Amino acid sequence: MTMLRIGARNLWRSKLRLVLVATLIGAPFFLLLVMQSIGDAVQRQTEALKQNVNNTLQLRARGSMGHVNMVGNEDILPQDALARVKRAEHVARVEPYLLAMTPTEGHNFAMIVGVDPKDTRRLESHGEAGNPKILFGRDLTDEDRGKRTAIVGQGVARWAGIKPEDVGRATLTLDLKRTHPVIFALDRPPVTLTIVGIYASGYVFGDMQLFMPIDTFRDVYGMTEGISWLYVRVDSAENLPAVERQLRAMLGDVADIISPTTVAEFQTTATAAVQRLANGGIGLSAALMVVVVFFVMLLVVRERAWEIGTLKALGASNSGIVAGFLTEAVLLCALGALTAAILFGLWGGPLAQLVFGLGVSPFLPSHYSTLANSLSLSPQFSAATLGILIGACLFAALAGSAWGIRQIVRLSPMEAIRHE
Amino acid sequence: MNDRAANGVQAPVVQLQALTKVYRKGAQEVRALDGIDLRIESPGMVAVVGPSGSGKSSLLHMIGAMDRPTSGEVVVAGRYLAALGDAELTGFRRKTVGFVFQSFNLIPNLTALENVMLPMEFNGVDKSERGRRALGLLDRMDLAARATHRPGELSGGEQQRVAIARALANDPPLVLADEPTGNLDSKTGQVIYELLEEIARERTVVVVTHAEPLAQRAKHVIHIQDGHLAP
Numbered sequence: 001m002t003m004l005r006i007g008a009r010n011l012w013r014s015k016l017r018l019v020l021v022a023t024l025i026g027a028p029f030f031l032l033l034v035m036q037s038i039g040d041a042v043q044r045q046t047e048a049l050k051q052n053v054n055n056t057l058q059l060r061a062r063g064s065m066g067h068v069n070m071v072g073n074e075d076i077l078p079q080d081a082l083a084r085v086k087r088a089e090h091v092a093r094v095e096p097y098l099l100a101m102t103p104t105e106g107h108n109f110a111m112i113v114g115v116d117p118k119d120t121r122r123l124e125s126h127g128e129a130g131n132p133k134i135l136f137g138r139d140l141t142d143e144d145r146g147k148r149t150a151i152v153g154q155g156v157a158r159w160a161g162i163k164p165e166d167v168g169r170a171t172l173t174l175d176l177k178r179t180h181p182v183i184f185a186l187d188r189p190p191v192t193l194t195i196v197g198i199y200a201s202g203y204v205f206g207d208m209q210l211f212m213p214i215d216t217f218r219d220v221y222g223m224t225e226g227i228s229w230l231y232v233r234v235d236s237a238e239n240l241p242a243v244e245r246q247l248r249a250m251l252g253d254v255a256d257i258i259s260p261t262t263v264a265e266f267q268t269t270a271t272a273a274v275q276r277l278a279n280g281g282i283g284l285s286a287a288l289m290v291v292v293v294f295f296v297m298l299l300v301v302r303e304r305a306w307e308i309g310t311l312k313a314l315g316a317s318n319s320g321i322v323a324g325f326l327t328e329a330v331l332l333c334a335l336g337a338l339t340a341a342i343l344f345g346l347w348g349g350p351l352a353q354l355v356f357g358l359g360v361s362p363f364l365p366s367h368y369s370t371l372a373n374s375l376s377l378s379p380q381f382s383a384a385t386l387g388i389l390i391g392a393c394l395f396a397a398l399a400g401s402a403w404g405i406r407q408i409v410r411l412s413p414m415e416a417i418r419h420e
Numbered sequence: 421m422n423d424r425a426a427n428g429v430q431a432p433v434v435q436l437q438a439l440t441k442v443y444r445k446g447a448q449e450v451r452a453l454d455g456i457d458l459r460i461e462s463p464g465m466v467a468v469v470g471p472s473g474s475g476k477s478s479l480l481h482m483i484g485a486m487d488r489p490t491s492g493e494v495v496v497a498g499r500y501l502a503a504l505g506d507a508e509l510t511g512f513r514r515k516t517v518g519f520v521f522q523s524f525n526l527i528p529n530l531t532a533l534e535n536v537m538l539p540m541e542f543n544g545v546d547k548s549e550r551g552r553r554a555l556g557l558l559d560r561m562d563l564a565a566r567a568t569h570r571p572g573e574l575s576g577g578e579q580q581r582v583a584i585a586r587a588l589a590n591d592p593p594l595v596l597a598d599e600p601t602g603n604l605d606s607k608t609g610q611v612i613y614e615l616l617e618e619i620a621r622e623r624t625v626v627v628v629t630h631a632e633p634l635a636q637r638a639k640h641v642i643h644i645q646d647g648h649l650a651p
Contacts, residue, residue: 002538002541002542006527006529006530009529009530010529012529013528013529306523306525307525307527307528309486309525310519310521310525310527311527311538312486312510312513313484313486313513313519313525314513314514314519314538314539314542314586315510315511315513315514315515315539315542315543315590316510316542317507317510317542318506318510320542412486412487412488413486413487413513414481414486414487415487417486417521417525
C-alpha cells in the first residue's frame, strides 16, 4: 500500500514533465480512439446493410418476371415454394408478393402489388429501398386484409386524379381487360379500390405502384395460389451463400434466385479494407503507446535508481517497488487516455473524417470514395470505448514497464544506488 | 536480541571470514576485498578508514547485505548471509541493519516523518505506532518541528539527522554509516558524528570515514588498503 501511494505521488514530482508525458502518451491513445471510431462506423454501416438490405434473396418463377398479366412473363412460383423456403436453415423471414400491371397514359403502365400488410412495401427494381414514406393518409394495416383498400405512389395518384385531401374516400378502378403492348387482358370484372394513402418513393417508377393486401390481390385477379416473388431474408449476410445453395437445390428447377452482389462486394472490399486499416491503426497506436511508456519508464528508472537502491536497503521488497512503479505507469497512461478522450470528444469527428479521407479512402475502390460521407464518424463513447481505454492503459503500462521492472528486480541495492 | 549471547558472553555482531569481493569492469577484474577476516563486538562505534578505492564501502555493503560476496563468510547478528535467499536478505536488511548514506538518500516526495516511518511500514508496524515512534526519533534528533517538511526544505545537516532517525526506525542492532559527514561542513559533521557516538552506546555503529580525527574517537578503528585490513 505504501509503495502504491509513493508511486501515485511520484506522478506529481514535475508538473511540466507530467503534462509533456500525458500529451505524448495521449497522442497514440487519441489515434487509437479515432481508428476505433472509423472501424466502428464501418462496422455499424455493414451491420445495417446486413440487417436491412443486402441479406435478401429474391425468387421468381424460372425465366419469368412473375407479373400475372405480363406478356411472356406470367409464370409464377408454386404456392408450396413458400413453405419449402421457410424450412431452409438461416432463413429469417419470407415475404411473398403477387404482381400485375395496369396500363396508364400512352405506353406507360403502373405496377399492382399484392403484399401482406405486415411485410415490406418493396418497390420494383429498387426492392432494397424498403417501405416508402407515406405522404398522405395511412399505410396498409392488418385490418385491411381481404378489404378492397390500397395505397398508391404519388405518380399513380396524379394519373388517377386522387387529391391528398380525398385520401380515405377516393377510389381507383382497375380494368383488368385493358391491354398494352406488354399487358394482356384478364377475363375478370373491374374492381374498385379505396385509396387510403399516398406515398413517395423518391423516383418516378417507384411512384407508379399500387399496393393492396395480398389476399385482396388474389380475389381481384383470381389467383387462388401461386407467388410472383418471394423475398427471402437471411439471418446474416455471412449465411447468404449457404442459403442460396440450399434454395437452388430445393427450387432450382422452378425458380430463378437473384442474389445481391453488393453485400459481398461491400464486405470483401470496403468493409474488409477499412477494418484492416483500422485494426492496423489500432495496433500501431498500441505499439506507439508501449514505446512511449517504455522510454518514459526507462528514464524514470534510471533517474530514480538511487531511490530504488535506498528502498531496497530499507527493506522494501522487489514486488513492492515494482508495484509502485507500475502504479505510476498505469496512472500516467490513464492521464494520457483522459487527455485523449477529451481531445477526441472535442475534435474526434472531424479528425476521424480527415484520417478516413487521407489514410483510408485512397486504399478503397474508387466507387467507395464517397463512403466517408455516409459514415457516422462522430465521436461515440460507449462501454466498449471505456473498455478499450482501460485495456490499452493496462497493456501499455505493463508492456512499456517490462524492461524497467526487469532492471528493478535485477539490481542489488548497492548496484541501484551506484547506478546514478 | 539474538546477537547477544546468554550468560553475559558477548557474541560478535559481525564476523567476516576470508571475505572476498571481485568486481568486473569490462575485461578488468577489481579485487575490492581480498580475504578479510574481521570480528566486531557489540555495542560501540567502529570506524573504517582508508584511502579512496581501498574497499571501505564494499566492506560496509557486504556487512549490510547490500551485495553478495564473491567468496568467504559473512555472519551478522548470528545469521549466515550466504544461506539467505533474496527475500530473506530483504527481511534481514529491514530488521537487522540501519543505513546512513553520504548523500542522505531521503525519498524526496515524502516528508521527514514519512521517511522515518518508511522502514517501519516495510516491517509491518501498525500506523499509530509508526507515527508515535517516528515522531519520537525526530524529537531525539531535535527535528520534531520539521516533521512535515520534505527533504528539499531541509538543510544538509537536518537531512542527515532525518536519515539517522530513519536508520533507527526498526531499532536494529547494527547501524552502517557510509561517509555520513562527507557532504557536510565540519561543524555539522561534528554534530552528526556526536549523534552517531550517542547511538553507538546502545548498538554497534560501523562508520566509513575519510576524517581521521573523527575516526580516532571510535572504540575501534579498522584500516583498510587495497582490499586488505592494514595492521
